[in-house]
Amino acid sequence: MAAIPPSFLGRLFAVSADPSVISFAGGLPSPAVLDAAGIADAAAGVFADEGPRALQYATTDGLLPLREFIAARYRRRAGLDVTAANVQIVNGSQQCLDLVAKVMLDPGESVGIEAPGYLGAIEAFSLYEPRFSAVPVDEAGPDLGALERALAGARPRFFYAVPNSQNPSGLTYPDSARRAVAGLLAGSGTLLYEDDAFGELFFDGRPRRPVGAALPGKAVLTGSFSKVLAPGMRCGWIVAPEPFLSLFNVAKQAADLHSNHLCQLVLMRWLETRDYDAQCRRVARGCERNCRALLDALDDLCPGLGHTTPEGGMFLLARLPPGVSSLDLFEEGIRRGVAVMPGRPFYLEGGDDVVRLNFSNTDEDGIARGCERLRDALHALGG
């Protein structure tokens, strides 16, 4: 436990619970897009048809029709050659971070990770005491020189990447970067761990080809229903080659026997009776509208902030003016009723010169008012 970086999340949840604070700090989908009535209908249908069977123990790999749905979607949208045998259901894709590390890592082994990288991954991997090799990412994708040096030097067991609308930066790998990363990994002993939490949230609705599509047998891909349907149902998945999946299955069984069976049945019923594509488009359009409002407000009110320009997802990263610290901006922001997420937890080193801003869970009016408060906080700090 001593190896885990100090968590900022407790403090963050406390301030985000205060209704007077406009929060860009969290990462929740908008409640307006969560289909409570549809899920309630689906649940009633499940109980009517299944009765007590809906409440039983079930298999570790997860509900077969759900795994078939996920495999078919990857075949259709991404051209991946996968079947239900390559898919296991997990308790939110967050669980994969723990279980993949449990399966793959002995203490002191190396893991490649993007800088900035997903804070939940840094936290989960840290429990297994790896050495991290940081690979900086920007608009052009990962720094290929840094990746190449890591692959040749530290020889990571896997490279953990979020190529689509990354958390925290909102960056998406361009096609050229996807090909280059796959090329480098193909010639190495390092597996790709591709976390696709946001792949359904591209504003243009166009699926991006997974990097792992060019790495047969050498990539695991994870996804989730959290960002488009119901994060509280904790339903995600891993797609992997069968030999890896049988090890993963043992780790999953030891951890929790199986994911929530009732939630899988309800989700499956929802998918059978509703239009998942339309739901994804609805959520993505809401994120796009809010993202545009945030970009406009930042450019208008806080011109001293540089920022990424997301193609999808729920976050962007803003670079602070020289001399302004993200932790100071967090504290000053709270005093003025706006919360931002300081950059440090997303980096193994440094990161105090950036903040992450979430736009999925604040409407356009809140975004405009939040950015006025942010402007005032920046002025107060001399930025």
Ligand SMILES: Cc1ncc(COP(=O)(O)O)c(C=O)c1O
């Ligand atoms: C990049 C990334 N991966 C994984 C997760 C975990 O999501 P879930 O466990 O809800 O599928 C998140 C949550 O925000 C995320 O941002």
